[in-house]
Amino acid sequence: MTDTKKRPEGMSPQTIDVREPAANGAAAAFRYLTGQFRQIGLFLALIVIVAFFQITTGGITLQPDNVSNIIIQNSYILILAVGMVMVIIAGHIDLSVGSVVAFVGAVSGVLMTRVGLPFWLAIILCLVLGAIIGAWQGFWVAYFGIPAFIVTLAGMLIFRGAAFIALGNQQISPFPDPFRAIGSGFLPTLGDSGYEPITVIIGLLAIVSIVATGLRGRLTRKKYALEDEPIWWFSLKLVAMIGLVLLVTLLLASYNGTPVVLIILGVLVVVYTAVMGRTVFGRHIYAIGGNLAAATLSGVKTKRVTFLIFVNMGVLAALAGMVFTAGLNLASPSAGNGFELDAISAVFIGGAAVTGGIGTIPGAIIGGLIIGVLNNGMSILGIGIEYQQLVKGLVLLAAVAFDFYNKRRGGSR
Amino acid sequence: MTTILEMRDITKTFPGVKALQNVTIKVERGTVHAICGENGAGKSTLMKVLSGVYPHGTFDGQILFEDQPVEFRTINDSEAAGVVIIHQELALSPFLSIAENIYLGNEQAKRGFIDWNKTNLEASKLLARVGLKDNPITKVIDIGVGKQQLVEIAKALSKRVKLLILDEPTAALNDDDSAHLLDLIKHLREQGITCIIISHKLNEIEEIADAVTIIRDGRTIETLDMHAGEVNEDRIIRGMVGRDLESRYPDHTSHVGEELLRIEDWTVHHPIDRSRKVVDGANVMVRAGEIVGIAGLMGAGRTELAMSVFGHSYGTGISGKLYKRGKEITVKNVPQAVAAGIAYATEDRKRYGLNLIDDIKRNVSGxxxxKLANFxxxxxxxxxxxxxxxxxxxxxxxxxxxxxxTGKLSGGNQQKVVLSQWLFSDPEVLILDEPTRGIDVGAKYEIYTIINQLADQGKGVIVISSELPELLGICDRIYTLSEGHITADVPREEATAEHLMQFMTKFREAAEA
Incomplete structure (x- = not known):
């Protein structure tokens, strides 16, 4: 399950490029690669950034404990980014998610420590609360027609205030252990020495499913007599992905094992990539963002889709809120400050279009990881928070500028 | 009489199209001069050349204004000379006051500070000249379209206009407002202001114009003196449509079957100006295997009729009944329309038809x-x-x-994608709104062939078009629409362009007949 985000067909729904087969060897291969550049460029950028910090930090970046940390410390931003990319593809925005994180965290604390509910019931209630929050905002956006920027700006204030009220201006700590596990826990382990077997098994299962999905896709396309990407490119991507999953697996296995939150993230990425790429609902989201009027005239129930996108964002923000609270073992009214901006940055670095209609779940995840690795690496290097902000801002601008440059050149596929 | 404006041998070329070819027009001072022609004949292009929207140098030919050769490079140049154009789409800022709009870009200011007293005082004087009694500090959004048109004219007067160009000034107005506007134009003529008026409403032209220049296919056909006698609407129509029908249409014999869709007593109100009827009591019917045309000039309510039928996609206060194979159906939104087997291919494929940033296959399945999804x-x-x-x-x-x-395809190919999308939804009735707008002759022929095939498959096809020859070439029956009213239902054998144009331009007489 580890690295399902790099599945071959997952990168981008609009990049299934089926051009004429390679005419003559290297030149054709090169031309094919440049056509794929947008697809792999982001991924290469992440690898370059990781390599850069690996060198400058003297190997600390890819230490087993640090890899584990990067995953755990960025998990809530990645969860938010999954919901945010759907909102942004539909042509909206959600500024309230940071406040929702704080509010839901606060409510989870109140439910578990003050009311005394069991952790599993509190989790369910908090997810329901997230759905209600999303429905509230989705109602105003979808059925009332107020721009999402305004509705969620109001939500940002409303739910921040609600977080303070719920906590009575105080912090809540500690939380029960099973709840803390979703934030900072690891799967149970078998033995302490060498490579931890359960993690290795999960990694191998992930590799098997990646290969199986890839091959099945090729077989189906063959059955329908459709053109496909060249076999060398398919194999190359597959090998790269297997290598990557193997690397992460072994690093995690030599430390504490698999973080619980990585399993949550993996499931989210697989499910939502499928939803966005392959279901009618997901395709309607792209259609709305691409041309709202045309989608309406094609019979897409645009209001209902918009409403559901916000409900979904609310649920994911609630999940992120609980993961964050559990990881910190603390519910604080000021939690989640600025998370909305990190999530939005991740989405845009991940190649989503400001005008809507373009964007992918894996892109947003990689965008989030780029921000996460930058944060982590610069912290290890002891770079001050002021420079970290500056660098992140420049990276966001550079990523979007690169997309615009690509588009203007006309090579936007 | 002296000549105020002379345009000589104006030729304007767009990539691949000659929009204007050696157009010559002469306008006498203190007259109302009408310009007539079918949609796309080149009227608006000519006025854009005159007003500097297309700057001097982007066209060939010469413009003489008050006997002096002029070279307008911007709209400001032409306005400084006293030529003001009022476009069909009014260019007022809705949330500013009447006075602010009149002096927008020409603010009454001293040392950079606006003199509001002077602004409002001068504005009210101008309003009095156009017969508008409203307070100049009223916001433009709070007055009706008719009054907005008058504000535009007041704005033109503030620029000391000598030659006023009105592009379809009454297209969006009701009868009272239209009559008032025509009176005002006559009044301005008495004050020595020359008017060029572009209009499809030939009865209005007959009423106010001193001369008419007819443009067809980018060429001047003739200029008629309205006072010379024997010039009437029929004479103008003959000039507008008198082109030969070439064999640009595939041969086709329709096999007409049972009734598929009937629209009965269909009335639609404007979404903003709710008192205005855009479609009024229309009855339209299409049978299996039949190709039915809807002819109407711009603003007649063609698209509005089609879109309101297609799941109430346009308008408010929609009333009337829909029958599918004789049974009444309820179609209040697009999904219901699609389920009822109705398809509507828009006239504006870029805005309303396609997701231009997505590919062909995802647009086709849209x-x-x-149908392509599992449970x-x-x-x-x-x-x-x-x-x-x-x-x-x-x-x-x-x-x-x-x-x-799809954004990178040509117009013709985009249109085929739109048609594919609707064919895939497997409708029984297709409403095609301007299916050949902006596409080349070859692609048009292909579209006509597709339309014929659809009819052969037993589908009912309704084609809306501005081009009469096109409707005459492909339709079995043609409805004419004028100011929201269906004014005639003409079988192909009896239809001629002149005949249709009559019903498209003068609905009152036809309604009584």
Missing amino acids: SALG AGFVNAPEETQVANGYRKSMNIKAPTVAAI
Whole structure:
């Protein structure tokens, strides 16, 4: 399950490029690669950034404990980014998610420590609360027609205030252990020495499913007599992905094992990539963002889709809120400050279009990881928070500028 | 009488099209001069040349204004000389006051500070000249379209206009407002202001114009003196449509079957100006295998009729009944319309038809994606590609693969994608709004062939078009629409362009007949 985000067909729904087969060897291969550049460029950028910090930090970046940390410390931003990319593809925005994180965290604390509910019931209630929050905002956006920027700006204030009220201006700590596990826990382990077997098994299962999905896709396309990407490119991507999953697996296995939150993230990425790429609902989201009027005239129930996108964002923000609270073992009214901006940055670095209609779940995840690795690496290097902000801002601008440059050149596929 | 404006041998070329060819027009001072022609004849282009929207140097020919050669490079140049154009789409800022709009870009200021007293005082004087009694500090959004038109004229007067150009000034107005506007134009003529008026409403032209210049296919056909006698609407119509019908249409014999869709007593109100009827008591019927045309000039309510039928996609206060195969149906939104087997292919494919940033296959499957999905809502992507490939071949869409982005296709190919999308939804009745707008002759022929095939499959096809020859070339029956009223239902054998144009321009007489 580890690295399902790099599945071959997952990168981008609009990049299934089926051009004429390679005419003559290297030149054709090169031309094919440049056509794929947008697809792999982001991924290469992440690898370059990781390599850069690996060198400058003297190997600390890819230490087993640090890899584990990067995953755990960025998990809530990645969860938010999954919901945010759907909102942004539909042509909206959600500024309230940071406040929702704080509010839901606060409510989870109140439910578990003050009311005394069991952790599993509190989790369910908090997810329901997230759905209600999303429905509230989705109602105003979808059925009332107020721009999402305004509705969620109001939500940002409303739910921040609600977080303070719920906590009575105080912090809540500690939380029960099973709840803390979703934030900072690891799967149970078998033995302490060498490579931890359960993690290795999960990694191998992930590799098997990646290969199986890839091959099945090729077989189906063959059955329908459709053109496909060249076999060398398919194999190359597959090998790269297997290598990557193997690397992460072994690093995690030599430390504490698999973080619980990585399993949550993996499931989210697989499910939502499928939803966005392959279901009618997901395709309607792209259609709305691409041309709202045309989608309406094609019979897409645009209001209902918009409403559901916000409900979904609310649920994911609630999940992120609980993961964050559990990881910190603390519910604080000021939690989640600025998370909305990190999530939005991740989405845009991940190649989503400001005008809507373009964007992918894996892109947003990689965008989030780029921000996460930058944060982590610069912290290890002891770079001050002021420079970290500056660098992140420049990276966001550079990523979007690169997309615009690509588009203007006309090579936007 | 002296000549105020002379345009000599104006030729304007767009990439691939000659919009104007050696157009010559002479306007006498202190007259109302009308310009007539079908949609796309080149009237608006000519006025843009005159007003500097197309700067001097981007066209050939000469413009003499008050006997002096002029070279307008911007609208400001032409306005400084006293030529003001009022476009069909009014260019007022809705949230500013009447006075602010009149002096927008020409503010009454001293040392950079606006003199509000002077602004409002001068504005009220101008309003009095156009017969508007409203307070100049009223916001433009709070007055009706008719009054807005008058504000535009007041704005023109503030610029000391000598030659006022009005593009379809009454298209959006009701009868009272139109009558008032025409009176005002006569009044301005008495004050020595020359007017050029572009209008489809020939009765109005007959009423106020001193001369009419007819433009067809980018050429001047003739200039008629309205006072010379024997010039009437029929005479103008003959000039407008008198072109030869070439064999630009595939041969086709329709096999007409039972009634498919009947629209009865259909009335639609304007979405903002709710008191205005855009479609009024229309009755339209189409049978299986029949190609029915709807002819109407711009603003007649063609698109509004079609879109309101297609799941109330346009308008408010919609009343009337829809019958499918004789049974009444309720179609209040687009999904219901699609389910009822109705398809509507828009006249504006870029704005309302296609997702231009997505590829051919996803656009083709757009309105019937459910057909490609399993019970859990998962789309069968390979099958989708196959379906799209099928249409690419049968419709002859010129693109390397169905993964091509639709925004990069030519107009004709985009239109074929739109048609494919609706064919895939497998409708029984197709409403095609301007299906050949902006596409070349070859692609037009292909579209006509597709329309014929659809009729042969037993579908009912309704074609809306501004081009009369096109309707005469492909339709079995043609309805004419004028100011929201169906004014005639003419079988192909009896239809001539002159005949149709009469019903398209003068609905009152026809309604009484």
